[in-house]
Amino acid sequence: MDMRPDPLIMMTTQAQAPTTTPTKVAAKNVNVYYGAKHALKDVSVDIPEKSVTAFIGPSGCGKSTFLRCINRMNDTVASCRVEGLIQIDGKDIYDPALDPVQLRARVGMVFQKPNPFPKSIYDNVAYGPRIHGLSKSKVELDQIVESSLRKASLWEEVKDRLNDSGTGLSGGQQQRLCIARTIAINPEIILMDEPCSALDPIATARIEELMEELRHNFTMIIVTHSMQQAARVSQRTAFFHLGILVETGSTSDIFTNPTDKRTQDYITGRFG
């Protein structure tokens, strides 16, 4: 048996230091087209488990597009076509045998604009567990709802009005409700597409704290336009530009000594 370390692995481990967590999501040569428009070009990236990975890049560069490939939300866009390989835990998620509906129960998503359902706060959080039959009894469902709201640090604010409509909350509370709703189905991966862009600094800070806590249990991928946010919450960062994944690496490397000129220009605010 050949015991020599694979030079490739050596290189990546060095680049990824200090974390050496296993890969959760692996993309190889992913191309995405909207009709004739080539929105993502040959994107290959490995996303480690139980950590926060930030996608940054100028508007229209394909961050959301790539994020929506990971839970196959792009399936709902008629003109969208995805090529290449995306694996979660080594399994191809575009395998025809795989049910995208079940995939989405494993890969939760929080959107840019809070989108609570027009239901009570309780029903918003209980929505996923009910659909997926995650609880055997009302008591158990109550527990799921409470613990999800606690994890989203919303419980104290809403525990007395669980039957009020979720749409009656403030924007920041609504976004935390959406996070609680996502946590409630206990996904393995949580995708967040600019989750704080509609929020004030205080609500943003709470959600960033939340990400920090959640990353111990979930694999998180967030899209953000705020360099500071990426630097604060993520362990790894990927920089997209014009549909190309320019550079990926540990967040501190990307922000302190990026290898690509375009990355450097972007993070120093020279374009974007």
Added chain:
Amino acid sequence: MAGWYALVVVALMLAGFALARGRAQSVAGGNYAGMHSLPSYHGLYTASLAFIPALITFLVGSQIAGYLATQSAISALPNDIQSDILRQGAALREAVNIVRGGPVGAASAEVQSAAANYSSALSAGQWITLALGALAGLAGLSWGLSRVSMNFRARNAFEKLVHALLWICATIAVLTTVGIVFSVVGETYRFFFDPAIKGKPTVFEFLFGTEWNPQAAMRADQGDIQTAYGFLPLLTGTLLITVIAIAVAGPLGLFSAIYLAEYASPRVRSVAKPVLEILAGIPTVVLGFFAALTVAPYIRGWGETFGLNVASESALAAGVVMGMMIIPFISSLSDDVINAVPQSLRDGSYAMGATKSETIRQVVLPAALPGIVSAFMLAISRAIGETMIVVMAAGLAANLTFNPLDAVTTITVQIKTILVGDQEFDSAKTLAAFALGFVLFFVTLVLNFIALKVVQKYREQYD
């Protein structure tokens, strides 16, 4: 004459506009920035000042002219005709007919002289009105012209006039509604409480009586005839047919709306939606025809194979066809509101791992509920108010029944039956139509009120 009035008004307005704008231009001398209002606003203001008094004069003057002409026509009639209202009315109608170019030959000398009086008085009055109106318009015009200056706020003044115009239109619309309601309420009150009206029921007998047969009430004219105005069979008939119609149109309309909004490809949708809406354009008399000649015999034949006794005119036939009539109301409106549900809500649900039908059932429909309720309410109001289909397919027999295979009748059909043909407006039978109209109005009002409450309770704000 109306043509002359219009001509004068338009001429005054154009002149007012042109003169005032010209004067404003010369007052400004090119310095428009230093002027409060642009010249065209001075023009508009003066044109309005000419228009309003001229219009009012014409409206009032032509009424007065008509009245005076009638008076002078009456004065030409002999005394015995003057004192008898009915004969006086007949003679006047004859005279007016002659003035409008009807045959003169058969008319008596008195009527002919009345006609001559009428015609000369009317044309004199109208010419005077025309002159007065033109003068009033000119007065307004010159007043407007005199106000043109650098600092006059013609723009704001015109704004006030626009405001007033809109207010008047809105007020007329509201007053019309109020007027109709009051007239119906008044006649209903007479039906129940006016001692001059013979053979009428009490409110209690009307609301809870189980027999409806106003024809009988006409013939006999005394005794226990009051029971002929029992409203219950009409209510049950109306409800029965409406329930059947909604049972047909509710699921069909709602489900086709869901299909069109959520499942159909844009191409299918662009064809299917207009086709469905055509259904709403079919005249109800055609639908009634279809109900009576196609659906009713079919239901009857179908019932007989099961050994059921089906009337040849049945509530079922009318209800089913009425259901077809209201499908487009439900489907088209529901389709619109379902489309208006933000895509972000659907995305949120899909991202939770929900299937399409789960998303529709648990997120889209609840979000669209207020609109769907309004669509149903509109459809129900249409069904309750529909007459033609029921006349043709359900019959006139006022049976107190909940059996959809029986012949029934509805409130609207009875109103129509009562008022068709020559009627005296003082008989209990005629006034009963107003009572029915009032109840109908009340029922629809209650339905709308319930709908409003539902909509308010479940309304969601999306921005």
